[in-house]
Amino acid sequence: MTPEHADIVVVGAGPAGLAAAASLAGRGMHRILVVDRDDEAGGLPRFCHHPGFGWEYTHRLESGPGLVRRLLRALDPGIITIAIRTSALAVRPGPEIDIVGIECGHVRVRPRVVVLATGIRERPRSARLVPGRRPAEGILTTGQLQQMVARGVPVKGRRAVVVGTEHVAFSILLTARHAGLEIMAMVGAEDRVMSYAGAGLAARFLMGVPIHLSSKIEDIHGSERVESVTLCGPAGTRTIPCDTVIFSGDFIPDAALLPGSGIDIARVTAGPSVDQFGRTSAVGVFAAGNLLRAVETSGLAAIEGARVGTNVAAYLEGMLGWPRDAASIRVGDGLSYVVPQYWAPSAGLGGAVQALPVSLRALADIRRARLSLSEDGQAIWTGHPTKTLRHRRLALPAAALDRLRGGDIALRIDPA
Amino acid sequence: MSDRFDIAIVGAGVVGCAIARELSRYALRTVLIEARSDLGDGVSKGNSAVLSTGADTPFGTLECRLVARGHQRYLAEAPAMGLPVMPIGSLTVAWNETERERLEAMHKETVAAGFHSGQLVGADEIYRRVPHLSPGAVSAIWEPEEGIVDPFSTPYAYALDAVTNGVEFRSTCPVERAERRDGAWHLHTPKGEVVADTVINCGGLAGARIDAMAGYTDFVMRPRRGQFIVFDKSARPLLDVVLKPVPAPTYRGILMTPTVFGNILVGPTSEEIEDPDDWRVTREGLDTLVAAARKMLPRLLEHEVTATYCGIRPGTERPEYRIIPRPSDRWLTVGGIRSTGLSASLGIAEHVAGIVVGEMTKGERKLETTAVRVPSLAAGGDRPWLNGGADDAAYREIICHCEGITVGEVRDALASPLPPQSLKALKRRTRVMFGRCQGFFCGARVQALFDRLSKERPQ
Structure with missing residues (x-):
């Protein structure tokens, strides 16, 4: 099927986009086109060969490529076309979308619905304003290194320093070892490992990788290739010889299609602001997956995609529409963001729609904190006191949100 | 040999x-x-990729004369070579009375030196051209003939x-x-x-x-280092002129300008360095640039940084x-x-x-020369899938997504009589990996393509 004939164009064939396509087909929709700019479908998980992908969606222990295979198997090629090597260039109100692809060439089409599922990327060294030389070789993100290994591109380095301590930093330890890189150190700006404490312990004691916390890179040396990095931390300044620096984590939505699209962008997440059905501010444009914020698991992204697929079907059947008529959810001090940012009254829609799981983050670690939800100043729900960590999703049960009636909604967190 | x-x-x-x-x-x-x-x-x-008219160089010098002539010839000859020139104009902005006096004196000297295109403008005109400029600008010289080019x-x-x-x-x-x-x-x-x-x-x-x-x-x-920050293309609507401070006698100050590629550039710093090979960006330098952005165009800081770099000027x-x-x-x-x-x-x-x-030496002027044309890499320029090139599948497959560069353009760059010998040279020829992701998405594929095509090329 060519773009001109598509009713629904899904941009991005990662977990969210593929799950959205499957769910649309499951709801009886057809003429679904999924475009992906890469040379294969699957998105970022296809480069991550360790287990732990898609759990919430599949309830199976699978690698990234395993999850991708499962998502692809669920798609009926008679209903869904996946066009790889095909890029969305621009989205405009309408929705109107410009596409250039190896098969379809350059086209401008007006499908009934566009689902944006363009995912995330890591902030590179430059965006982190890391000082030092800029050697031609040896400065990478984990995403680039994972792709190099997966694609068989020679990794010339021997000794690497990993910057960041999120989950992906520990994932790259395994990939880097596989590529023959010795890990000289991990460097974290925060005062703790951002991933599970167990990951840090395993890296330190099983793999013998020193982890420098509360530390920053103050200098990178080398002209053609990295020769060493200088760290500054509580123990003072030290120079570590290495030929590779891997910048990990610090994800950001890949939201390049948003400026000029008529879609409101949320300041904190840098992704589109959506309501619980995945509706953006632009008519006919939905969004799902990690484009909404960085970063949740591939399983959660797939669940979002699947639910947005359901909601797109509801829209095409006339049950949902625009304007969204949704109230914004305010987040109080101590909270970083909530996705969805808006909540629309859903009385009478029943099972025809599915609300997105709530993504919520605190700004700081709190030993015991209590999350609460209020509407028009009235407490709707108060959680149990729990340990709260930055970078970790805070749970907010769907049942709490079902009680909302379209008033002024606020979320807050307080030490308990 | x-x-x-x-x-x-x-x-x-x-x-x-x-x-x-x-x-x-x-x-x-x-x-x-x-x-x-x-x-x-x-x-x-x-460098800053600003095409100067010469009005900001010391008058009466060889430098001033050659910049003015270079500017004139660039405008005349660059387009035929496929080089983009965007004559966006510049505003040299005074923020207080002292600077306003310096600016007015500067303007008189500029006119006396034969540069007639610059005009003194007031706050209204400044904010009309740069609505997002911080409040407090007093007056400026509007120089319509300054522009930006592809360095x-x-x-x-x-x-x-x-x-x-x-x-x-x-x-x-x-x-x-x-x-x-x-x-x-x-x-x-x-x-x-x-x-x-x-x-x-x-x-x-x-x-x-x-x-x-x-x-x-x-x-x-006496090498001097200048550091720069390149902001994401999402910031481009904030600024459509070259924005300059009133220059000090030895230093022209930190400017802010769009680039022909659609980013916003802030810089340079100016530091005397001992080692002419000290190509470092420094914490202090980057802080200085961020502070300058915050002072003049604070909304810039809402946008992501795409790149940082430095240049070294071969002063004597x-x-x-x-x-x-x-x-x-x-x-x-x-x-x-x-x-x-x-x-x-x-x-x-x-x-x-x-x-x-x-x-x-003695040499006769040739009667005929062969013209060349390089691909335009400017934002909004011709993209290969838009015209006849779309018949070639390689021009329909984007490999560098941030900059929208196709497989065909990489292939062409490697087939040039002056082929890039390294990935960083390929970046300068095509802009692959030059965008906001800095190779996160495309680095591995570009490396593989570069390695394959370089091997296939007859030496």
């Missing part, structure tokens, strides 16, 4: 390449030799033109020793001896060192160009081309060719 040339140009920066292009118009055997593996890989890769494609276009018209280019060819014997200069390089009647030293940061090999010690290098102990002809020795030095080399390049080339052809 020993060939005898009429002229050897040492250094393939923007100035050396422009001179090579100029001399390719004459029936002369010219060689352009470069120490690094690619042209434009030294001083020329780290990477410029030396490439010059060199491609030169090579197409008979100049020989040799890269990875650092000059290690120079001696004059048998009426010619013998330049010793790891790739053999280059023999030429006349040498033009455009060595940039190595200018004084190369001069010294021939026994000339007219100047000493005197704040002026050091173009030193030595007709009897047949050695001409083009030194001290500090921050205005890109703007002045075609002016310098004409000036130098005027000295060389006539005073130092």
